[in-house]
Amino acid sequence: MTARTRSFNEVLLSVENISLSFGGVKALSDISFDIAKGEIRAIIGPNGAGKSSMLNCINGFYHPQEGAITYKGVRRSQMRPHEAAEQGIARTFQNIALFRGMSTLDNIMTGRNLRMKTGLFWQALHVGPAAREEIEHRQAVEKIIDFLEIQHIRKVPVGQLPYGLQKRVELGRALAAQPELLLLDEPMAGMNIEEKQDMCRFVLDVNDEFGTTICLIEHDMGVVMDISDRVVVLDYGKKIGDGVPDEIKNNQAVIDAYLGVSH
Numbered sequence: 001m002t003a004r005t006r007s008f009n010e011v012l013l014s015v016e017n018i019s020l021s022f023g024g025v026k027a028l029s030d031i032s033f034d035i036a037k038g039e040i041r042a043i044i045g046p047n048g049a050g051k052s053s054m055l056n057c058i059n060g061f062y063h064p065q066e067g068a069i070t071y072k073g074v075r076r077s078q079m080r081p082h083e084a085a086e087q088g089i090a091r092t093f094q095n096i097a098l099f100r101g102m103s104t105l106d107n108i109m110t111g112r113n114l115r116m117k118t119g120l121f122w123q124a125l126h127v128g129p130a131a132r133e134e135i136e137h138r139q140a141v142e143k144i145i146d147f148l149e150i151q152h153i154r155k156v157p158v159g160q161l162p163y164g165l166q167k168r169v170e171l172g173r174a175l176a177a178q179p180e181l182l183l184l185d186e187p188m189a190g191m192n193i194e195e196k197q198d199m200c201r202f203v204l205d206v207n208d209e210f211g212t213t214i215c216l217i218e219h220d221m222g223v224v225m226d227i228s229d230r231v232v233v234l235d236y237g238k239k240i241g242d243g244v245p246d247e248i249k250n251n252q253a254v255i256d257a258y259l260g261v262s263h
């Protein structure tokens with residue numbers, strides 16, 4: 001695979017001068033960057049650089065003390081996770097967060113919750129509008145299952161699945177919400193080469209086929225350079241690089257941070 005050179009002209013989300021501290025620990029210092037509609041944007045950096053904190057600010061888990069985020073033209077200093085979800089931001093987690101005793105199908109179905117319109121009363125009765133709605137949601141979920149090539153495990157409790165497949169189910173659950181912006185926290189962590197190749201293909205296909213904008217944190221530099229349109233680099237909570245993969249590969253501050261030179 002070669003680095004992608006695509007151009008984008010609409011900003012979907014911009015982060016402006018975000019700072020976030022936990023007590024005396026400054027996790028993010030004055031970070032600004034944007035995510036263009038339709039692109040695959042990577043956030044990289046050594047351990048503890050602030051990458052997960054950044055994703056947590058974007059989807060409202062953390063509220064930065066300074067700065068603002070503009071999403072689809074609306075500027076806000078903070079937002080709650082369910083509001084972010086309602087507005088089309090979905091995410092996966094570094095440590096898989098699935099219901100281990102539930103099947104693949106049911107886990108992905110939970111991703112549809114946001115889109116369910118009928119109340120709990122009707123849902124519990126499984127009749128009327130709820131029954132019709134459930135059929136619609138099932139169809140959407142079945143499409144995702146086909147897309148991710150996980151038909152063979154649709155009934156298997158996810159706790160029994162190998163790690164790589166659990167990650168794929170988690171991606172499926174996030175896709176079930178039909179997000180506009182998908183945040184992936186280390187989607188290939190702990191995977192073998194073959195599983196990584198599969199996951200790369202699915203990330204690229206989600207972007208191509210659904211037009212989903214993707215922002216991912218990833219440690220595997222080969223993967224990052226292959227699939228990302230642009231990369232932002234954090235180190236000790238500061239932004240030290242931002243550009244297309246070729247620029248990042250040749251950025252001396254980035255090279256130093258990874259080699260541990262500057263610290």
Ligand SMILES: Nc1ncnc2c1ncn2[C@@H]1O[C@H](COP(=O)(O)OP(=O)(O)OP(=O)(O)O)[C@@H](O)[C@H]1O
Nearest residue numbers: 022025026027045046047048049050051052053054
């Ligand atoms: N909830 C929290 N409470 C206190 N400190 C936190 C919290 N979350 C993150 N931190 C601190 O903020 C800094 C950045 O952490 P963060 O997890 O965002 O980095 P990261 O780049 O995602 O690291 P890794 O690659 O190891 O996952 C670290 O010093 C971390 O200890």
